[in-house]
Amino acid sequence: MSGHLLDHLVRFGRTLRAAGIPITPGQIIALVRALEWIPLGDREAFYHAARCTLICRREDLEIFDRIFEWFWRNPLMGGQLPPGLLSTAPGPIRRRENRPRPAEVGHPPSGEPPAGHPEAPPVILTDRAMTYSPVELLRRKQFERFSEEEIQLARRLMARLRWRISERETRRLRPGPKGERLDLRRTVRQSMRHHGEWVRLLWRTHKPKPRPLVVLCDISGSMERYARMLLHFLHALSHTRRHVETFVFGTRLTRITRCLRHRDLDEALREVGKTVMDWSGGTRIGECLHVFNRDWARRVLGRGAVVMIISDGWDRGDVELLQREMERLQKSCYRLIWLNPLLGIPGYQPLTRGMQAALPYIDDFLPVHNLASLEQLATHLERLPARRSARRSGLARWIPPGEPE
Numbered sequence: 001m002s003g004h005l006l007d008h009l010v011r012f013g014r015t016l017r018a019a020g021i022p023i024t025p026g027q028i029i030a031l032v033r034a035l036e037w038i039p040l041g042d043r044e045a046f047y048h049a050a051r052c053t054l055i056c057r058r059e060d061l062e063i064f065d066r067i068f069e070w071f072w073r074n075p076l077m078g079g080q081l082p083p084g085l086l087s088t089a090p091g092p093i094r095r096r097e098n099r100p101r102p103a104e105v106g107h108p109p110s111g112e113p114p115a116g117h118p119e120a121p122p123v124i125l126t127d128r129a130m131t132y133s134p135v136e137l138l139r140r141k142q143f144e145r146f147s148e149e150e151i152q153l154a155r156r157l158m159a160r161l162r163w164r165i166s167e168r169e170t171r172r173l174r175p176g177p178k179g180e181r182l183d184l185r186r187t188v189r190q191s192m193r194h195h196g197e198w199v200r201l202l203w204r205t206h207k208p209k210p211r212p213l214v215v216l217c218d219i220s221g222s223m224e225r226y227a228r229m230l231l232h233f234l235h236a237l238s239h240t241r242r243h244v245e246t247f248v249f250g251t252r253l254t255r256i257t258r259c260l261r262h263r264d265l266d267e268a269l270r271e272v273g274k275t276v277m278d279w280s281g282g283t284r285i286g287e288c289l290h291v292f293n294r295d296w297a298r299r300v301l302g303r304g305a306v307v308m309i310i311s312d313g314w315d316r317g318d319v320e321l322l323q324r325e326m327e328r329l330q331k332s333c334y335r336l337i338w339l340n341p342l343l344g345i346p347g348y349q350p351l352t353r354g355m356q357a358a359l360p361y362i363d364d365f366l367p368v369h370n371l372a373s374l375e376q377l378a379t380h381l382e383r384l385p386a387r388r389s390a391r392r393s394g395l396a397r398w399i400p401p402g403e404p405e
Contacts (some may be wrong), residue, residue: 006032008072009028009031009032009073012050012071012072013027013028013054013113015067015071016054016063016064016067019067019191020063020064021055021060021063021064021261022056023054026052027054028054030053031049031050031053033125034052034053034369035049039157039160043072047068049108050068051064051068062183062288067158070189074181079152079349083115086215095142104403105214110207113306114242114298115240116353121362131308131373131382138150138153138371139370139371139372139375140370140371140372141370141371142344142369142370143207143225143226143229143230143341143369143370144225144331146228146229146249149233151228152369154229154232155236155265156176156193156230157371158232158236158371158374159236159239160380161236161240161374161375161378162240163213163237163240163241163378163381164381164382165210165211165213165241165306165381165382165384166211166383166384167208167209167210167211167383168208168210168211168303168304168334169208170206170207170208170209172206172207172242173204173205173206173207174204174205174206174207175202175203175204175205176204176205177203178203178204179201179203179204179205179206180202180203180204181206182202182203182204183202183203183372184203186202187200187201190202208241210242210263211243211303211304211305211306211334212243212244212245212279212300212301212302212303212304212305212306213243213244213245213305213306213308214244214245214246214247214291214300214301214305214306214307214308214333215234215237215242215244215245215246215247215300215307215308215310216248216249216253216288216292216307216308216309216310216311217230217234217246217247217310217311218245218248218249218250218273218283218285218309218310218312219223219248219249219250219276219278219279219280220250220251220278220280220281220282220283221280221282221283222283222314223310223311223312223341224279224313224367225278226341226369227279227280228249230310230368231269231272232265233261233374234246234256235260235265235269238257238260238261239260239263244257245257245296246260246295247292248272248276249283249285250278250279250281250282250283250284250288251278251281251282251283251284251287251288252277252278252287252288252291253288253291253292254269254275254276254277254278255296256272256275257277258271259271259272260272261277274275282316283311283314283315283316283317283354284315284316284317285311285315285317285322285354285358286311286315286317286318286319286320286321286322286323286324286325287318287321287327288319289322289325289326290321290325292329292376293325293328293329293332297329297332301332301333304334305333305334306333306334306335306337306381306384307329307333307335307336307337308338308339309336309337309338309339309358310339310340310341311338311339311340311354311370312340312341312352313350313352313353313354313358314341314352315353315357316353319353319354319357320357322354322357322358323357323358323360323361324363326357326360326362327361327400329361330361330363331361335364335384336361336362336363336364336387336390337364337366338358338362338364338365338366339366339367339368339377340355340365340366340368341367341368341369342369343365343366343367343368343369344367344368344369344370344373345369350365364380366380373400
C-alpha cells in the first residue's frame with residue numbers, strides 16, 4: 001500500500017475522533033486489511049469498507065458521511081474541521097452515487113450564487129496530486145514502467161476481468177422462443193390441453209457453446225520487458241475461462257497449459273520457469289508455428305477456436321516459412337488475433353519483416369501494452385460475430401488505427 005494513502009487513513013481516523021466518533025487503532029488496521037480485497041479505484045467500495053470498519057453506532061453515520069465527503073477531497077487538511085461542517089448541512093446525506101461532483105475552482109454549480117456573493121458557499125482549494133484513486137493512471141501506464149507495488153495492484157485488477165468470447169452455434173437443438181425448426185413433439189403435447197387444437201407453435205433452436213481459446217506468447221529477448229505482466233495475464237485468463245490452451249515460444253514451442261492450472265500465481269510461474277528452456281533468447285516464429293500446426297492444431301483448434309498470438313514481430317527465422325504457416329493457421333481457426341505491445345506506442349509502424357509477412361493473414365491487429373488495452377481486448381472478444389466473416393487475403397495491406405479502410 002502507498003505510504004501516502006496510509007498516512008491519509010491515519011489522518012482520517014484522527015479527524016473522525018476529533019468530531020466525537022470513537023475510533024481505535026484496531027479499526028484503522030482493519031480498514032487497511034480490507035483495502036487488500038477491494039479495487040483501489042472504486043470509491044464506492046472504499047466508502048462502504050470504511051463505514052463498516054470504523055462506525056459502530058447508528059447515530060454516527062450522518063457525521064461520518066459528511067466528514068468522508070469533505071476529507072477525501074482535502075486529505076492534507078485532515079484534523080482541521082471547517083466551521084459549520086457538522087451543523088449547517090441540511091439533513092442526512094444520500095448515498096454516494098447520487099451526490100454531485102465537486103465543482104472546479106472558480107466555477108460554482110448551476111443554481112448557486114456566484115463567488116463573492118454573501119450567500120455563496122466557501123470555495124475549497126483541493127490538492128488533487130495526492131488524493132485517493134491511483135488506478136486510472138495505472139490503466140494507461142505501460143507494462144514495462146510498472147513498479148513492484150503497481151505490479152501487485154495490476155495482478156488484482158487483471159484477476160477481476162471477465163473474458164466472455166462470443167459463442168458458436170452447434171448442431172444440437174434445444175427448445176427456444178424462436179428457431180428454424182418446428183418442435184413437433186412439444187407442439188402436439190401442448191395441443192392436448194386444448195382438445196387437439198394447435199393454439200401455439202413451439203420451436204427448436206441451435207444450442208450455443210463457448211469457443212476454445214488458444215494463446216501463443218512470445219518470450220524472446222525483445223519481449224522480456226513485457227513477459228512478466230503477460231504471464232500474469234495468461235494465468236488470470238486460464239482461471240477465468242475453461243478450454244484455454246497456452247503456449248510460449250522463442251526458438252522452440254512449449255505448452256504451459258498445465259503449469260498455469262495452479263491456483264497460486266507464484267507456484268504457476270515456478271512451474272513455467274522449470275518447463276521453458278528458451279527464455280529471452282532469439283525468435284523463430286515461423287519454425288514455432290510450423291511445430292504448432294503439425295503437432296497441436298488438430299488437438300486444440302476444433303470447435304471454432306480463437307487463436308491469439310502475442311509478439312512484437314521481431315523474427316530471425318525464415319520469412320517465407322512464417323508466411324506459409326500463418327496462412328495455414330488462419331485457415332484452421334475461427335479468428336486469428338495478433339497482439340503487439342509496440343502497437344500502443346504513438347507513431348508505430350509494423351516495418352519488421354516478421355510483421356510484414358504475418359499481417360496479410362491477421363484478422364485483428366490489436367495492442368497489448370497496458371490494462372486499458374486488456375479491457376478493450378475483452379470487449380472485442382465478446383463482440384465477435386457468431387459466424388465467420390470474410391477473411392483477409394494475402395493482398396491485404398496495413399492500415400494505421402484511425403484511418404478509413
